[in-house]
Amino acid sequence: MAETSRRNKRRLRRPMSQINVVPFIDVMLVLLIIFMITAPMLQQGVEVDLPEAEAEALEAEQRAGEPIVLTVTAAGAMSLNQGPLVNEPLAGPQMIEIVQDLLAAQPGTQTFVRGDRHVDYGRVMDAMVALQRAGAGRVGLLTEPPPRDAN
Incomplete structure (x- = not known):
């Protein structure tokens, strides 16, 4: 049991090596929607x-x-x-x-x-x-x- 708690501590101390791209995609989709809505309004x-x-x-x-x-x-x-x-x-x-x-x-x-x-x-x-x-x-x-x- 002592060994499993040591393994869990090692896992917690490791740096996260994966990049979470979901927030990035969310922001990009919001920007795309904003530009799609405002582009027709810019016609002069x-x-x-x-x-x-x-x-x-x-x-x-x-x-x-x-x-x-x-x-x-x-x-x-x-x-x-x-x-x-x-x-x-x-x-x-x-x-x-x-x-x-x-x-x-x-x-x-x-x-x-x-x-x-x-x-x-x-x-x-x-x-x-x-x-x-x-x-x-x-x-x-x-x-x-x-x-x-x-x-």
């Missing part, structure tokens, strides 16, 4: 269904800075991709003022209109006229290429 921008057109893509001009893109949603709301109110609905005069400030800071910046395919043509024209009033010399329209046939 305004959802617009662009029209399709069979046109050649324009070469990006070698200018520093991001182009100014005015988005017109299907509901007719306008928003900019730059400035103090990024992707926020803007009224005409407010939008013109912001574009003027952006063009004054970086003259010659490219300007584009992203109009939803379901918005009235007149609303897209209003956006283009507003950009030209703000000082944009040339205004382009953004489209998506048509789907390719799988022949």
Whole structure:
């Protein structure tokens, strides 16, 4: 009986050589779930269904800075991709003022209109006229290429 108690004491004094990975896996799964939940919330921008057109893509001009893109949603709301109110609905005069400030800071910046395919043509024209009033010399329209046939 004395020998069994000595064996038990020896077992108790040995260092544990196994690593318990279950808590590590638990933490990793919790982090994975957090990232899976928050990733869709990080999408920025305004959802617009662009029209399709069979046109050649324009070469990006070698200018520093991001182009100014005015988005017109299907509901007719306008928003900019730059400035103090990024992707926020803007009224005409407010939008013109912001574009003027952006063009004054970086003259010659490219300007584009992203109009939803379901918005009235007149609303897209209003956006283009507003950009030209703000000082944009040339205004382009953004489209998506048509789907390719799988022949």
